[in-house]
Amino acid sequence: MSIDNGNSGLQGEEMVPEDWAGDMGLKWLASLSLFEEMIAPIGDALLARADYQSGETVIDLGCGGGATTLTIAETVAPAGNVLGVDISPDLVAAAKERAETDGAENIDFICADAATVQLADAPYDRLFSRFGSMFFEDPVSAFSHLHGLLRNGGRIDLAVWGPPRDNLWMMEMMGVVRNHVEVPPAVPRAPGPFAFEDLVYLGEIMDGSGFTDMEVVAYEGLQPVGGAGATPEKAVEFALASLAFGRLLSDKGESIVKKASNDLADIFARHHVPGQGVMMPGKAWLVSAVA
Template identity: 40%
Template sequence: MQTANEDQAEYWGNSESGTKWLTFEDKLDHMLAPVLDLVLEQAELEPGMRVLDIGCGTGASTIAAAQRVGPQGHVLGGDISEPFLNRARERALSAGVENVDFQCVDAQVAPFPVGAFDAAISRFGVMFFQDSVAAFANISKALAPGGRMTFAAWGPLADNPWFRIPHMAATSHLGHPPKHGRYAPGPLAFHDVDHVTGMMATAGLDDIFANPVSLRLPGLGSVEATAELCTRVGPAARVIAHFEGDEADERKIQSAVAQEFSSFQTADGFGIPAVINVFQARKPS
């Protein structure tokens, strides 16, 4: 695989922290289902379309897109993690979805066939590039003239308790790991819509649009179960790993997260408010 993002390839493909997403695949897909629905709704996929799914992970987004474009359409799921793609292939086979392929690629530099796709989509797969302008330009080459990109990314930290509360609980208990730049590759790299749309414009895209969308992420049946997941993946897990925290540290952080999350329990059930930035743009026609 040709790559310009070796750190990301190592993290998602080989590290214990990155591959934890395989362990918690079902829970994460459940919580992030509203985000995937948002991407697919905004992308307006139609039967027969050819779609490129960037950062497809274990395949939930690719399979859902393939079902929308039907047997006359096709979806290529690309990801930098071979373990994720192996699982994605298993899921597609189990679901009986045949109009998909999966490829281990770094979308920033991958030699996608020029003009081969009608649309590109991503659920949280575009925030990790070392050079986002180069990535947008490369993905654009893969689109047919007038083809549209539709990407979802996390909004600001303050608007996303899923990140903010576990991060605060972990750093209050263990300390702060080294800081990274505001726009450094990572889950929150695309929090600033003006910054991202500026990069899209620099990449030569047209009809650029960004929309912060408020929604509710469904919990896992209880505050405690959701808090436990937050100590296994995400910012708290990264802090715990950095400071080599033990099970006692995890339990203490989990308890603090659960206490804060309890404020999101309502008569309609438990869910976490979120703000998701949706970005769209077209390849010039």
């Protein structure tokens, strides 16, 4: 295993369980362009690292609204093709509509749990996932299944969040929440956004599921919270409607929500860059391994 610029250790706060097949999928869809703008730089870095070639067949795991799927389809055309897989029927429907509008012909989408999905066209050459691989209840079983969908020597490329302490956009929000409500401590290595912050743990999963030659590089940059160009007020609206910040406060009463929102607006104002948005540091691991 090769790792550049790595550190691990601090666990994030307990996240509300993610119902990606239902409520979370709808929340993502409702703020689709804002989510995509926030994580697009990381997706671009992962795509550059994957370096897809014409003629390759690719699975895009946790494809969401299909932005990365469309980019991959264009890259592997005309002979290659890409399949987007997501557990949210709402996001899959939006991705299909997007591909039809775009006119992409070498692309398809299915709604399925990637941990168990059966694909008639397997094995594929490559597997790609931008933040879609950290939520498996049994990651070794899930990644073993994904290993079986790739040809011998095929490659997996993943973007996963690095340690919470290196993701100020999340830590600042959780700090505000902790000032107003009690937040249970995290369960180490539990499914969630920061499940793979510990690269030793991720290496154990890859080894246990049959992948070899894991390599990791760190991506560090500024995340536009609430989308490119968002004001501090718009970023707060985004956090309340779409992120764990809002879910943790949702049943605490209007007074608590208002106080926490004001605190967060102050933080976002300090990170606001006119013309760019609320720019806060983030860190992700870009991971590759061989089947």
